[in-house]
Amino acid sequence: MENSPHNNNLRNTLLLAQFEVKKMLFNPRGMIALAAFALVWLLILLYPVRGASEFLLTPSYKDLIEGIFGPQVVGELFKWSVAELAIYWIASLYLFPLFSIFIAADQFSSDKARGTFRFLTLRTSRDSIFFGRFIGYMIIQTMLVSLTVLATIVLAVSRETTLLIPALTSGLMVTVNLIIVLLPYTALMAILSLYANSARQATIYAILIWAAMSITIGIINNFLPIISELKWILPGSQISLMINTQGLASFAYAPVALLQTAVLLLLGRMYIKRSAL
Secondary structure (H helix, E strand, O other): OOOOHHHHHHHHHHHHHHHHHHHHHHOHHHHHHHHHHHHHHHHHHHHHHHHHHHHHOOHHHHHHHHHHHOHHHHHHHHHOOOHHHHHHHHHHHHHHHHHHHHHHHHOOHHHHHHOOHHHHHHHOOHHHHHHHHHHHHHHHHHHHHHHHHHHHHHHHHHHOHHHHHHHHHHHHHHHHHHHHHHHHHHHHHHHHHHHOOOHHHHHHHHHHHHHHHHHHHHHHHHHOHHHHHHHHHOOOOOHHHHOOOOHHHHHHHHHHHHHHHHHHHHHHHHHHHHOOO
16 A cells, blocks of 8 residues: 555655755755845845835825825735835735746756656656646745745844734735745746746746737727636736735635646646657
8 A cells, every 4th residue: 555656656746846946955056046036035125125114104105105096006005014024015926926937947848858858757657747846846936935025024023023923924924825826827837848948938938928818818808898807817817906905815816826726737737648758
């Protein structure tokens, strides 16, 4: 029972996920990428996040923003107990999906180019390879999100120590939300990296797909508003609506990302099963 195919596949999936994480953390290329990521987020935290959070705490600035955009658009933004996390929330919802496209673009394309896929399929199942890589890249992104949230919490607590508990609570919800948001992006990049011959090509495909789908859905919604719900098929379609949420209310859009992820993973599994590697 212990050596059943199901148990072997699960073990191989977890081993492949673990290998991807180690490759990112200990490979020179991965370490350079992580250092660049850390530097970018350090600059974001020290300037836009810290600077904007100071404005967020100013009543006159709050009245100005609500006057321009309306309280129904940004009202929740001013209810955050930790201003730094409120600004981080906005920045991360737009930046992390972009990072995800670049980070997850090489899930399979390098193996295709080197011809090492056949070697891998001799050692384990295609399911283990596909889901192992996906899980590995999600673990890497979870680590990156967690580190940036912790850095934001430190920034907030350095301003006011009494913010520690609310910052930890809000930080946990922000972390879980961002991980859910990144799931369909990573799943889509898994499919594109299976089709592409390089990470760069997979990234270009992703940009073209998002642009083409956004334009197409916009045109369809303009002429046929009755099928406006079509927009939900595009990963990230809920992000603009998540901006003006906080706390548990921010999880209202989680089912959208989870359903997109399930569909994309199913399509990816079908593709890797039928493709000639």
